[in-house]
């Protein structure tokens with residue numbers, strides 16, 4: 001891994017801590033060993049990595065989110081930087097089996113507050129990297145002016161439905177309800193001056209069980225993704241969280257044969273039905289984009305994929 005990339009990665013960590021600590025967040029540590037899946041309980045979710053735990057089956061965390069939600073009920077604003085594990089079945093330049101994710105959870109926020117926090121985090125990180133690592137970026141051949149432009153603008157937003165309409169106008173064969181693919185994201189970012197793009201209000205059928213159903217349209221969730229420009233793929237995924245325990249239970253039952261491992265979470269939500277939301281930022285996806293790398297494997301010192309478990 002290039003030393004310039006290592007240095008930029010270290011600055012990203014520094015900027016993440018700076019942002020959260022100066023905005024009243026507490027750093028917390030969710031467990032890595034778990035007994036349930038956070039993300040597989042949804043359509044198209046990636047597979048769990050299982051481990052033998054005292055002769056019982058356990059899993060490596062896909063996301064600390066559900067624990068962060070519980071901790072946010074106590075501390076209001078929490079964040080963590082932790083590893084996430086996903087047994088991705090296909091080998092892609094954008095996917096690792098082990099990656100690092102910065103996650104945050106906030107109580108008493110609106111969907112607008114959530115998107116505002118994500119935009120501010122991203123512009124803070126880019127600003128700090130530009131300040132500390134401009135010569136590293138130049139050595140990597142990165143167009144620094146493009147990143148400078150991002151720090152001066154709001155991240156544009158578009159709804160999922162509008163994104164589908166744009167793609168259809170561009171003669172892309174896509175229907176409402178389909179997943180937006182990387183090639184589509186590339187086309188969409190060109191519509192928005194090659195800035196990162198926030199896509200909001202995804203169909204419920206594409207959403208994980210914990211995403212809050214839109215109060216004025218039950219086909220949608222109060223969800224968002226941020227996609228990096230130039231085909232660098234999704235860097236952030238977030239949402240408001242569902243507070244209706246019966247709705248959570250029903251959605252879980254549609255994808256899980258046994259929902260008992262989620263009972264503690266359902267209990268946490270039912271005893272603290274507070275409006276809350278949060279997000280996860282993939283560190284290697286961000287570094288791949290910031291450093292203009294060809295593959296995500298160059299954004300982490302010892303990558304782990306389906307094919308790579310060495311050294």
Ligand code: 4AD
Pocket residue numbers: 038039062063064065086088094095096097099101103104234235236237238239278279280281282283284285296
């Ligand atoms: O969108 P995802 O799946 O969201 C969650 O895990 C939420 N539970 C986070 C939360 O709300 N607290 O993943 C979040 C981000 C993605 O946007 C992407 O940047 C990154 O994690 N990511 C990956 N990075 C590398 N390799 C993979 N296989 C990744 N899967 C997700």
